[in-house]
Amino acid sequence: MKCKFSISFVLNFFLLTALLPKYVFAQGEIISIETKNHALVLNVTGKKDLNTIYLGKKLANKEEYAAISSAYKQTEDYTEILNSAYTPSGSRNLVEPAITATHADGNNSLDLRYIKHEIKTLKPGVSLTKIYLKDPVYPFEVSLFYKTYFNEDVVEQWTEISHKEKGLVTLHKYASANLHIKRNDFWLRQFYGDWAKEMQAEESKITHGIKTLDSKLGTRANLFQPPVFMVSFNKPATETEGEVLFGSLQWSGNFRTDLELDHQDNLRIISGINNFASPYALKANEVFTTPVFMYTFSAEGKGLASRNLHNWAREYKLLDGNGERLTLLNNWEATYFDFDEKILKDLLKSTKKLGVDLFLLDDGWFANKYPRNGDVAGLGDWQENKKKLPNGISSLVTEATANGVKFGIWIEPEMVNPKSELYEKNPDWVIKQPQREEHYFRNQLVLDLSNPKVQDFVFGVVDGLFTKNPELAYIKWDCNAVIYNAHSAYLKNQSHLYIEYVRGLYKVLEKIRTKYPKVPIMLCSGGGGRVDYAALQYFTEFWPSDNTDPLERIFIQWENSYFYPAISSANHVTDWGKQPIKFRTDVAMMGKLGFDIVIDHLKENDLKFAQQSVKNYDAVKHIIWKGDQYRLSHPKKDDVAAMLFVSKDKASALLCNYLVNNRYGAGSKFPVKLEGLDPNKKYKLTETNLYPETKSATDESKVYSGDFLMKVGFNPQVNKDRASVILKIEAQ
Numbered sequence: 045m046k047c048k049f050s051i052s053f054v055l056n057f058f059l060l061t062a063l064l065p066k067y068v069f070a071q072g073e074i075i076s077i078e079t080k081n082h083a084l085v086l087n088v089t090g091k092k093d094l095n096t097i098y099l100g101k102k103l104a105n106k107e108e109y110a111a112i113s114s115a116y117k118q119t120e121d122y123t124e125i126l127n128s129a130y131t132p133s134g135s136r137n138l139v140e141p142a143i144t145a146t147h148a149d150g151n152n153s154l155d156l157r158y159i160k161h162e163i164k165t166l167k168p169g170v171s172l173t174k175i176y177l178k179d180p181v182y183p184f185e186v187s188l189f190y191k192t193y194f195n196e197d198v199v200e201q202w203t204e205i206s207h208k209e210k211g212l213v214t215l216h217k218y219a220s221a222n223l224h225i226k227r228n229d230f231w232l233r234q235f236y237g238d239w240a241k242e243m244q245a246e247e248s249k250i251t252h253g254i255k256t257l258d259s260k261l262g263t264r265a266n267l268f269q270p271p272v273f274m275v276s277f278n279k280p281a282t283e284t285e286g287e288v289l290f291g292s293l294q295w296s297g298n299f300r301t302d303l304e305l306d307h308q309d310n311l312r313i314i315s316g317i318n319n320f321a322s323p324y325a326l327k328a329n330e331v332f333t334t335p336v337f338m339y340t341f342s343a344e345g346k347g348l349a350s351r352n353l354h355n356w357a358r359e360y361k362l363l364d365g366n367g368e369r370l371t372l373l374n375n376w377e378a379t380y381f382d383f384d385e386k387i388l389k390d391l392l393k394s395t396k397k398l399g400v401d402l403f404l405l406d407d408g409w410f411a412n413k414y415p416r417n418g419d420v421a422g423l424g425d426w427q428e429n430k431k432k433l434p435n436g437i438s439s440l441v442t443e444a445t446a447n448g449v450k451f452g453i454w455i456e457p458e459m460v461n462p463k464s465e466l467y468e469k470n471p472d473w474v475i476k477q478p479q480r481e482e483h484y485f486r487n488q489l490v491l492d493l494s495n496p497k498v499q500d501f502v503f504g505v506v507d508g509l510f511t512k513n514p515e516l517a518y519i520k521w522d523c524n525a526v527i528y529n530a531h532s533a534y535l536k537n538q539s540h541l542y543i544e545y546v547r548g549l550y551k552v553l554e555k556i557r558t559k560y561p562k563v564p565i566m567l568c569s570g571g572g573g574r575v576d577y578a579a580l581q582y583f584t585e586f587w588p589s590d591n592t593d594p595l596e597r598i599f600i601q602w603e604n605s606y607f608y609p610a611i612s613s614a615n616h617v618t619d620w621g622k623q624p625i626k627f628r629t630d631v632a633m634m635g636k637l638g639f640d641i642v643i644d645h646l647k648e649n650d651l652k653f654a655q656q657s658v659k660n661y662d663a664v665k666h667i668i669w670k671g672d673q674y675r676l677s678h679p680k681k682d683d684v685a686a687m688l689f690v691s692k693d694k695a696s697a698l699l700c701n702y703l704v705n706n707r708y709g710a711g712s713k714f715p716v717k718l719e720g721l722d723p724n725k726k727y728k729l730t731e732t733n734l735y736p737e738t739k740s741a742t743d744e745s746k747v748y749s750g751d752f753l754m755k756v757g758f759n760p761q762v763n764k765d766r767a768s769v770i771l772k773i774e775a776q
């Protein structure tokens with residue numbers, strides 16, 4: 045057989061490679077986007093394509109990133125952009141695109157080539173890399189943004205899309221981020237659910253093709269599927285081992301995340317606003333800014349990833365993330381709609397008696413023509429119901445102050461009952477198909493927040509309450525409905541509705557926060573349907589689920605805790621479930637404590653316990669809110685779920701243990717190994733939240749080294765008679 049290459053060709057090749065710089069395989073510029081421990085590395089090719097060559101642990105020597113690609117001998121990439129940092133469609137691409145557009149002249153092709161990039165330090169530890177891409181044929185530009193939070197190992201990505209064409213360009217897809225990852229295998233941990241069943245986890249190996257996580261609810265990201273997910277590389281990560289990426293879109297509406305395992309066995313993650321029913325007509329010079337996709341990568345398991353995310357959230361995202369929170373008594377499950385001024389004034393006394401900071405008046409306080417005495421009428425008419433509250437909210441606020449407690453109130457300002465004056469007067473403010481039968485979610489329709497007049501109305505609901513009652517200290521912002529029959533009487537282009545709804549919501553929230561920057565507001569959505577990091581910029585806490593059965597709640601809070609810090613999780617003690625008040629309270633203590641029970645119905649010892657538990661919580665709340673969180677034994681695997689919070693200075697910690705199995709002999713057979721303590725410090729363990737007239741099984745005179753507690757552990761002695769055990773751990 046004749047040799048393919050001549051001898052002179054081979055000689056020349058060796059001569060040439062010897063003379064070339066060290067990393068001969070990297071063509072073009074390398075852009076590394078680094079945080080403390082990890083790096084996302086992009087490569088500008090000879091053709092000026094911008095491709096991803098690495099996502100993983102940071103290398104000690106930056107120059108060596110250029111040698112990464114040559115270490116892989118996978119099958120051929122026919123397109124040269126299989127690992128594009130932002131995959132265009134209609135030109136060379138053969139896989140799921142990040143962006144698809146129809147130009148003003150009707151042409152469907154898009155190509156994006158690197159122009160330049162800039163790196164800026166925004167503040168210590170926070171940098172922004174902006175990469176400019178341009179179509180070589182059309183005046184169409186995309187800028188990619190990578191905001192890095194160095195110490196927290198968190199990256200936020202988004203894009204800006206614009207053009208200077210003569211006419212409208214239609215964007216059919218407009219992702220925020222397009223990651224490309226090379227590993228042997230990938231494991232997706234995703235979540236699903238429904239009302240009262242939020243955050244059910246399932247984990248599976250990603251197979252070839254595309255797996256899509258998405259929602260199409262309009263007003264909220266979640267009901268059936270939240271935007272958060274995890275991908276473990278090579279094998280499922282544990283709390284302490286393995287490579288894992290946590291990701292989520294920051295968008296409070298329809299989202300879509302595609303995870304595509306391509307023919308080379310690499311994983312492509314493309315996340316953005318769901319383009320379902322939403323082609324976007326982009327005018328010349330208009331800049332379409334996508335929402336932020338954020339991710340954190342850990343090479344040391346899920347625990348570290350979640351602690352990084354918590355630190356980042358408290359420092360940069362969650363409103364007042366490092367601030368204080370109010371414990372409260374809510375009247376929803378105590379009264380539902382059935383209350384009057386007298387009942388509420390008694391509840392204010394109960395609030396004082398219980399010892400919490402605030403009384404929260406829930407649904408049912410408003411509307412006169414169609415009184416809000418049930419969920420079928422009155423929503424939208426935000427005037428106090430004269431029969432129930434003849435002296436208005438202000439008299440309740442005054443009464444609360446006289447009792448030494450604060451006052452908060454429930455609203456659901458984006459929704460309307462068809463049986464309301466608001467709907468009668470403004471039928472065109474409602475999202476509905478003009479010619480179709482109305483379809484309701486909890487007897488509600490959704491107000492059209494794309495309409496600036498509706499935005500003013502929603503702002504006015506909040507502003508009106510604060511103007512009339514300046515001492516109002518808390519708001520619970522509910523959102524129960526989803527969008528059916530998506531159609532706006534205001535918008536000309538109906539395919540913009542899902543996007544404009546969320547933009548309208550953010551405009552209102554922005555205005556509220558400009559005027560009322562710090563007042564605590566709970567993000568509620570008939571349960572945990574709405575939490576995402578874009579919304580949490582305006583809210584101090586969220587309601588994970590209407591399901592407050594403590595056993596169920598352990599699982600829901602557990603899964604949420606991977607993504608959201610405990611300070612943001614509003615947990616209420618209610619009458620759901622069969623467990624005693626101690627168990628219910630101990631579970632609620634895993635986040636921000638509240639109560640939704642009739643205090644006057646409590647038996648003597650239950651009341652004593654509840655009162656003491658508020659004091660106990662006050663003594664440890666800063667460890668829960670601001671400390672580092674460790675999941676020590678998992679409720680799905682073990683009889684006992686054990687969650688640990690350790691203060692940043694490692695001087696104190698709180699170990700929360702819950703029996704999650706009712707079978708014979710279930711309990712803590714083994715010691716629970718602690719984490720995050722100082723091995724050289726000596727610690728004492730005392731049991732808190734003991735029920736009156738019971739004794740602790742813990743020998744509180746003993747002192748243990750952090751080393752012992754982390755290597756051998758401590759047995760909280762959980763069993764059917766001690767179903768929940770809360771231990772304070774203090775350095776001596």
Ligand code: DGJ
Nearest residue numbers: 376406407522570571590
């Ligand atoms: C749904 C919320 O999740 C509940 O806590 C309560 O506020 C009701 N709405 C009120 O209608």
